[in-house]
Amino acid sequence: MKKKLGKSATEITVEFVIDKPLEDVWKNFSDVAGIYLNSPTVDSSYYASDTKRGVGAIRHMLMAKSIGKNAVVEEQVIEWKDKSFISLDAILIENISGLKTMGGDFYFSENGNKTIVKATLKYSMTNGFFGMMNGMMGRKKFTKTWKSIMAGYKLHTETGVKVTEKTVLPVEEVKLLEVKKNLNK
Numbered sequence: 394m395k396k397k398l399g400k401s402a403t404e405i406t407v408e409f410v411i412d413k414p415l416e417d418v419w420k421n422f423s424d425v426a427g428i429y430l431n432s433p434t435v436d437s438s439y440y441a442s443d444t445k446r447g448v449g450a451i452r453h454m455l456m457a458k459s460i461g462k463n464a465v466v467e468e469q470v471i472e473w474k475d476k477s478f479i480s481l482d483a484i485l486i487e488n489i490s491g492l493k494t495m496g497g498d499f500y501f502s503e504n505g506n507k508t509i510v511k512a513t514l515k516y517s518m519t520n521g522f523f524g525m526m527n528g529m530m531g532r533k534k535f536t537k538t539w540k541s542i543m544a545g546y547k548l549h550t551e552t553g554v555k556v557t558e559k560t561v562l563p564v565e566e567v568k569l570l571e572v573k574k575n576l577n578k
Contacts, residue, residue, distance in 0.1 A: 399493030400524030491523030
């Protein structure tokens with residue numbers, strides 16, 4: 394069953410190249426609970442399901458303080474195509490003001506010894522006030538955050554460095570492709 398979107402539903406799509414073969418990139422992304430190694434927005438994460446790979450895998454994330462005090466998100470894999478596509482949808486969002494729905498789609502394609510990743514963040518807000526705030530400044534902040542998360546995946550996959558809020562990331566290497574606004578209209 395598809396979740397009902399909240400206010401100001403938005404999709405932000407970026408693309409970047411990871412200087413590693415698809416096999417290495419897939420290994421990193423397909424360990425969905427390993428997001429704490431890649432993301433400046435996640436302090437810790439673990440599997441909250443018996444399923445570790447494929448549809449049904451659930452990751453529990455304690456978010457960084459910059460996201461919200463005691464902020465928690467659980468995401469479940471809803472689609473999975475080996476070495477080409479993963480889609481996740483938030484099934485629990487706690488202590489993040491105004492956020493109603495969230496999810497992400499990740500597409501992978503091989504280009505020689507490198508991998509092209511296209512990633513789309515999908516989210517919506519709880520009410521009209523937060524929808525208005527998303528329109529005024531939220532999309533810009535979400536875009537910046539999404540680019541930094543993807544830059545974290547790039548850095549960790551290429552170097553093995555654990556990413557934190559303080560890690561300097563190659564954000565300039567993540568290209569913004571598109572922002573779709575007000576998808577629920």
